[in-house]
Amino acid sequence: MSRLLILGASGYLGSKIVENGKKQGWEVTGTCFQNLHAQYSQVDLREESACAELLRQANPDVVIWAVMSGENETALIQKGLSGVLSHISPATRLLFVSTDGVFEGAQGPYQEQDAPSFWNRDSSLAAYCNAKLAGEEMVRSGHLDHAIVRSGPIYGPDADGRWDNRVRQLTEAWEKGERVVRSSNVLRTFIHVDDLANALLELAGSEWTGTLHVGPSSFESYYTFAQKTALRFGYDPALVEEDQISREDAANKGIKLDLRLDTSLACRSLHTSFRSV
Known part of the structure; x- marks a missing residue:
């Protein structure tokens, strides 16, 4: 049985990786920090000594970085991810969960080889997305056996x-x-949270390395997503009103209009099925 360490196991995505991983036969251990959970070790990943001890005790075959900290993402990446990269065994596989927010957002769909870009620091999401992009670069240069997984908004x-x-x-x-x-x-x-969790677990058990965009081949606007959600829960979709945001307003508010991902490589490479909304 392979040993899987999930950093951020008590979080929204992490909890699904734990649940699905156990069903698939992984020996799962995990960490928590703010969302305390009796099943997981409370670890401040920003403390390098804590990272070192965690990796020593867990001795994982695979580590999944599924932890996030919003506005504190910069410190989490600079200190926490740096600590993991310093103490992880070269034989251990590392999966890093990233975001579609690493792109400029002018015109999707974006392929894996398209150049990412840092956000203007005035944006409310700048700290999170810029830290994720910095984390990608750290993983690429710091650990050979890795997969960087980018996704759009997660639901479910x-x-x-x-x-x-x-x-x-x-x-x-x-x-x-x-x-x-x-x-x-x-x-x-x-992307549905179950599909993302399953894609990560499939990658955890594979030898695939590099950067991968995961999700269905279809895309949605926030308007169509809300309409379909209304139908899913039995509400009248007429309760959703449509508007459009100008490029100028989007730039002023730090909103990226088009962050569609080209997921064709994942759809070809993985057995995981990605449902549309």
């Missing part, structure tokens, strides 16, 4: 059945009879 229920914040905000509004407004020209490749 976690291991405890709780839906993601995006869907919960929609359903809570509709439950009150409120209408929501979503943009039809903000485009993304949405």
